Amino acid sequence: DTGVSQDPRHKITKRGQNVTFRCDPISEHNRLYWYRQTLGQGPEFLTYFQNEAQLEKSRLLSDRFSAERPKGSFSTLEIQRTEQGDSAMYLCASSLRQGGFSGNTIYFGEGSWLTVV
Amino acid sequence: AQTVTQSQPEMSVQEAETVTLSCTYDTSESDYYLFWYKQPPSRQMILVIRQEAYKQQNATENRFSVNFQKAAKSFSLKISDSQLGDAAMYFCACTLVGGSYQLTFGKGTKLSVIP
Numbered sequence: 001d002t003g004v005s006q007d008p009r010h011k012i013t014k015r016g017q018n019v020t021f022r023c024d025p026i027s028e029h030n031r032l033y034w035y036r037q038t039l040g041q042g043p044e045f046l047t048y049f050q051n052e053a054q055l056e057k058s059r060l061l062s063d064r065f066s067a068e069r070p071k072g073s074f075s076t077l078e079i080q081r082t083e084q085g086d087s088a089m090y091l092c093a094s095s096l097r098q099g100g101f102s103g104n105t106i107y108f109g110e111g112s113w114l115t116v117v
Numbered sequence: 118a119q120t121v122t123q124s125q126p127e128m129s130v131q132e133a134e135t136v137t138l139s140c141t142y143d144t145s146e147s148d149y150y151l152f153w154y155k156q157p158p159s160r161q162m163i164l165v166i167r168q169e170a171y172k173q174q175n176a177t178e179n180r181f182s183v184n185f186q187k188a189a190k191s192f193s194l195k196i197s198d199s200q201l202g203d204a205a206m207y208f209c210a211c212t213l214v215g216g217s218y219q220l221t222f223g224k225g226t227k228l229s230v231i232p
Contacts, residue, residue, distance in 0.1 A: 033219065042121075042208050042222030043162070056217050091162065095218065106220065108154075108162035 004109035006092050012115045013082055021077045021112045025094030032075050033106065034067055035091040043091055049075060050097065082116045089113050119144040119211045123223035130199045131231050137184075138194045138226045140209030148214040151185065153194045156225070157205040165207070168192065170214075196228075204230045 005024045013019050025032045030051050035043035046065065047057045051072035060066070064082075069075040079086055089111040120143045130136035142151065153165040168176045168185050175183050180200075184193045196203055206227050210220040 031218065035220075040224065042210070042224050043220070045219040045221070048217055048219060056219065059219075089160065093162075097218070105164055105167070106218070107164075110159065110161045 004092055004094050004107050006090075006109040006112045008112060009110065010113045010115075012117060015084060015116055016081055018078065018080045019082055019114060020079075021090050021092075021114075023075045023077070023092030023094075023109060025074070025092070026096075026107055029094035029096045029107075030072065031095045031097050032069055033093040033095075034075070034077050035093065036061070037089045037091055037111070038087075046077075079114070082114075084116045087114055087116045119146075119149070119213070119221040121209050121211050121221050121223040123209055123226050125226045126224070127227045127229070129229040129231055130196070130203075132199055132201060134199055135195060135197045136199055136228065138196075138207050138209075138228065140192045140194070140223060142190050142192060142209070142211045144190075144211060144213070146213050150212050150214065151183075151192045152210040152212075152220065153181070153183070153192075154208045154210060154222075155203075155205045156208060157202075162208070166194065199230050201230050201232065204228055 007022045033048040034046040037043040049069040064080045067077045091111045092109045093106045095106045122141045149170045151168045155163045155165050166178045166181050180197045182195045206225045208225045209223040
């Protein structure tokens with residue numbers, strides 16, 4: 001068990017470019033979450049998947065943001081036409097939901113820092 | 118929707134002393150979980166302790182304990198025998214039971230430990 005891993009850890013991009021972040025959850029975890037954290041703030045929920053189904057995406061910040069989780073394993077978060085306001089850390093987290101019990105611990109990755117210049 | 122408020126942007130404590138971090142929350146639901154997460158300078162968020170709202174007994178994890186006051190919607194974290202490794206950002210968070218289990222975080226408290 002290597003924990004939640006995210007790649008890249010740091011990304012500098014020019015405004016208007018597209019960026020993609022990858023998250024590999026803990027192997028047996030069926031739930032995967034994306035959060036955004038800006039300086040001086042707590043993480044802000046963006047979206048989550050249960051297996052390959054994206055069950056909540058209304059909190060994605062704009063239609064420039066999209067996430068996928070093909071085959072219910074790793075996930076990608078893409079930001080199109082980046083803006084300076086997108087500069088933040090993007091956190092991935094995962095958990096295991098078994099049967100009717102959903103009160104499981106959420107494990108976070110180390111995050112992917114995005115700087116838009 | 119839930120809201121979580123941490124009114125102490127920064128706190129400091131002498132090594133080996135005790136410190137309490139404050140958190141208040143608001144939700145109209147009766148079934149929820151509360152958490153304290155630690156985010157060291159390496160930035161990985163680590164779960165410190167969690168409390169189920171239906172449990173009256175306060176959760177404890179070694180040197181970490183909470184004071185859960187459901188009626189007051191208060192959830193403070195007490196760190197005993199503070200260690201240098203406790204220095205970090207601490208976030209209070211809330212989630213509802215049975216839903217997406219998404220966490221709502223406060224803005225955090227930066228804890229410094231003075232040797």
